[in-house]
Amino acid sequence: MPRAFNKDMKTAIIAPIGTSPPVITAGIDALDEPVSDLVLLATKDEQVLAGCDVVKLGLKSRYPRIRVHVELLPFDDISSDVENLTFMAIAARVIKKERESYGCERILLNVAGGRKNMCITLALLGQLLNVDGVYHIVNHEVKLFNQHLERMRPTMMRLFRAEKEEDKIMIYADNREMFEYILYPPKNEYELIRIPTLPYPVSYISSLLSRVVFDPYMLNEEDCSLLLHHGILERQGNNLYISDYGAKFLDVLVGKG
Template sequence: MGSLLICTVGTTPMVVSEVFWYLRNTDEKLFDVSLIFTDDEEIKAGVNAVIGAIRSRYGNIRFHRHMIRYQDITDNDSLKDFLRVFVNAIGDARNHGSDRIYLNVTGGRKIQGIVMSMYAGLAGISKVYNVINKDVRNYNENFEKIKDEIMKDFRDVDEKTATERYRKDEKLYDPVFYPDPESLSYIELPVISLPRDEIEMLKRLLNGIPIEDSGVLDSTIDAYVKSGLIFKDKSRVYPEELGEIIRDLLQ
């Protein structure tokens, strides 16, 4: 059994290595990292750079890439698409037998962090983190100095090459990807988890069941209807499209 860290990656990829660094110091079973990122050349180069940064110090880490084809969540369709990607990232933990899942909501778009945090309890996530660099001025200046180098060194490379290039210039990159720990502040956000019997009841609703003799209170059904997870007629409840995605999350 082990642990897995899920991160969205945006224009500041160093938040991934910062949170991984922090967690690995307390959890030696953290071997898997799932990265969610957009199809943008600068961001993909940043993904390769942070993989190189982590692999330069922890050579046995497995990375799982999940690329999304749009730049932001702008409507219900892109929201649902993003949730499907998130479900796939949760699947990485199940496929590798991870019994503890961490979520880093620092990177990526704000709406992505909000959405993942909302469903963290249903996804079985143990802890949600946000990292803040208190030395903002140096943080920005140091990153601006290496942005062009990241594009040059880490664009369209495999993990082995990314690690080699990071190690070659680690004096240049380390101050950004592994800054002074005193400058970092880690905030652990609470995860609200539903009881197991509530999860099982929700799974039944999301599979579609007759209302009569279901044993589920009308007020509970109405609450999940309002949440957009199910709809009902006079005799049955049925999953909405969002509910079908959440049903996969609960497997």
């Protein structure tokens, strides 16, 4: 079950990022609890990468202790089952790495940025991997907010194209007031919404996977019916076996994808 917040715990936020970087920084600002790590799931689109640079500098200015890492995705959008499973595998590895390599006891997902299908997939994966919360952000003045953001877009791209880190820092510093206005809007202008999730106990998932892989005939009738209905298992006569899709999906869940 989700772990209760403890101020001594390390907390990681994992977030797809699109062309609106403020949803990342505003989400951290609204969370009102210490965050130790931020992992941005980013495509190679230049506007997205420019947003990553701005988020890094914006957090360095206000939350200098947060470690920021960018995980580059091998596509601009999910357009097939294969790409969706690839995205799930990358996200699952990131969650595992934050827990095991960086010692983060709490994992939170911010699904307010990035492509819609990535965010949906990430939220569902979070339940299966027992993350501690899934959040979305709603801005009360979307049109006005977007106008301010687009006004800063040329400066963001100039910052991104600067070759030296010190030049990036200087561009941010010269425009700090406007950058921080869009990155950290007043908290009464938006809502941080917790998406209801029902986490699956690790023991249940482990037991289910073991039965599916090694002896599907040990599954109870309900589990077997659901797995058949969702294409994880297939039946041929009296024989049960894992489908190709099911095998790839299970690889994601056990960290082999």
